[in-house]
Amino acid sequence: MRIGVFVCQCGENIGRTVDCPAVAEAAGRFPGVAYSVEYKYMCSDPGQNLIKNMIKEKNLDAIVVGSCSPHMHEKTFRKAALDAGVNPFLCEIANLREHCSWVHEDIVDATKKAIDLVRIAVEKVKKNTPLTPIRVPVTKRSLVIGGGISGIQAALDIANAGFECVLVEKEPSIGGHMSQLSETFPTLDCSQCILTPRMVEVYQHPKIKLLTYSEVENVEGFIGNFKVTIRKKARSIDESKCTGCGLCVQKCPIKKKAYNEFEENLAHRPAVYVPFPQAVPNIPVIDRTVCTYYQTGKCQMCVKVCGREAIFFEQQDEMITEEVGSIVVATGYKLYSIDKKPEESEIKGYGEYGYGKYKDVIDGLQFERIASASGPTSGEILRPSDNKVPKKIVFIQCVGSRDESKGFSYCSKICCMYTAKHAMLYKHKVHDGEAYVFYMDIRAGGKGYDEFVRRAIEEDHVKYIRGRVSRIYEEDGKYIVRGEDTIAGKPITIDADLVVLATAMIAQPNAVKLAQTIGMSYDKYGFYNEAHPKLRPVEVSTAGVFLAGACQSPKDIPESVAMASAAASKSLVLFGSDFLEREPTVAKVNESVCAGCFYCQKVCAYNAIEKKEIKDRKGNLVKVIAYVNSGLCQGFGTCNAVCPSKSVELIGFNDEQIYAEINAL
């Protein structure tokens, strides 16, 4: 074997603490090394050309590069080797930077260690064999979880590129929180007016399969080849027969038993209901917990009025399996609830604001409904307790966010903007009203955002008070809001008619469960983690899964939409080729010696070990042995370590190669 050794100085990064010429010189004397050299920047174009030229000139058949971590430039040097006709797996990296020069100070010792590291790599490469990447087919379909604005955008982008898309939404209609909003900042355009055309587009799109009132139960497989099980919850309505006429909803005698979730509990809804008039699909759902039929077997008013015989009381949940190549997770957020929390909850809640016991102390989404033309008050600003116009209104920012003792330490990001919008909407509708905002800081970064807040203050005369509110209590139909004006340095008391708490965006309650189902990591708040905070913001550590919207962290509409389009384009990149190439460094079972104990199956974190039956020529079962699904295997090597009969080999890191490295020391 003719091995070439290339020692990189990495400018001064390696060269300062490692005597690179000495390393190259020592490496030149190792058995099997035909050529060795050092260079200032091996990853630069001239550096790579040096490798390529020397492979040809010196007739090298394997190379060792002493440089930075293989995480950085292994790809670069393997590509250089390939270009010069050497199999990329006959290129080994000796990590002289992170493992040596950066962590040592003494040049003599560091140089000795660098020589050892190069010797180890040389012995390893001698045992290497040429490998070819694994090719796996790609299913060119995508699954989008969550039908809010993020999910809608991602699904439309994928479908418009010509690929099929399955959109799963757990509620009876798509639209998400955006469909509940009145107007949107900073332009004050009507939220539903801009959203509903997209909802309709989703419904009509031939490439989108819409599954509402459905939830993802299980995800198997790997990038390009996911197999997803979806539970389609029973609507108790036959979707193929229902025309959405709404007669059942009108005639349902249950009027006050259930709160209307879409109206944020500010109104009631019948047992059979459509969440809101523009719902997509416009097919009702029967709430079995309040429907008289499910309690007593009587009533059946809906059956009597339905001309299409679409009421289907006995309908069961249905399990649907979909095969997709990529998954876009767009599950959104929930609003921090001001109610008292169960004791085991991390969230403590705000006793000083009454734990939700005052009817006129409401949260941001409730105010959205009150301000919305389609809301319970038809857009008139009326307070919930007595339907009177509030003449004095107090907004409190940072409720549940930026508050470690009561809620969470992160900034909920959008509350400064939506509070300014709320105050503005109020002033536009109640001209003689007074609006106060208690804030900690005003965070209005974004195009036209700060101008928007200034407009609220300067043109609409919203009074901003920097400080926290310590207590709210009721007195003669007024809400006494006591706080501190930290700029004036004085306590302040306001007798308000309505108080709106800008409660934080928090993770969905079942976010962690879904993360475990798909195999995503999440932070301590339940928000999903991106693969890299700067360079890979929409990918997760599991390949083929992408994030969009507020499930990753609090976000406003434009950010969510941008992220959704990014997640969609990541899926489309995947669909750009028919096959995916994967690293061939995966585990392989020696079938003749495997005893079928399946200890490897227990320790594999990626569910990559399957059972395989070995049969003789007549078809009789001889034994059941372990089989590695190379699509799932991540080359972790735990199977290799625990196998009692040493019948698992990790290709590229087999026992012989590892021992060669150890013996070189």
Added chain:
Amino acid sequence: MKVGYYPGCSLSGTGKEYDLSIRKVLEKLDVELAELNDWSCCGATSAHATNHFLSIGLSSLNLFQAQKQNLEELFAPCAACYNRMVVAKDELGKGTETAKKISALNNGESTAKVNIINIIQLFEKAGLENISAKTKMNLKGIKAACYYGCLLVRPFSITKFDDAEQPVAMEKIISAVGAEPVDWNYKVECCGGAHSIAHKEIVVDLSKKIIDDAVKHGANVIIVACPMCHSNLDMRQRAMKDTAAIPVLYLSEFVGLALGIDSKELGMNLHFTSTEPILEKVLVKE
């Protein structure tokens, strides 16, 4: 049941009736009090405001003493004593610089195992059912405003007792003896505390707001569990203008009335504001 008893300075002075009523009531509830030997100041107010080391060190002395007497539980009826002691115990447990200094002065003694309880917790230990069963009088006509003040439930991270902003533990005891607790707004507001001496007008102002809110919400008695709160709400009523006179009772006095103990034995003749209006409402059970 036997518990250690730390009366503190107030209970032999301005809060004499608190001590009297505690002893009488606990006798009825079969709780034996073992007074802490050679107890010292808890470090409240003066030390707390001026010297952190003393404020922790003084309370620690009492905690170490309780350990010497093998007391598992130490009952501190005064909210200020209770607060200083739980805070001191917390600081010792955290092993701060102050804690190390204190430990060095006490033969290396460094942790306090004794469980410190206030009067609400003591009644909870004696059992609300037990108290309810022993109730002899009919208190149906009494509407009580339970006043917690600041020290009893704060800081929540250390006291870990009831809800700091919306406490309800005292109300449960009031209900257990058959009276009606009222829902009101000022149960955790500041009464002015020790400013009573130097800035009387502040205390009168703050305490008046508390009393007015209780009366407005229909209360005919205010229940307290702190001698400082008691003296401010009871004694300072005279200086308040346009405020209806309302009896202010210690929780132990109120429970004592329910158990049928004579009001004089409970020390209720020692109040500044007459307790007669409430005594009239205590009826014999039919």
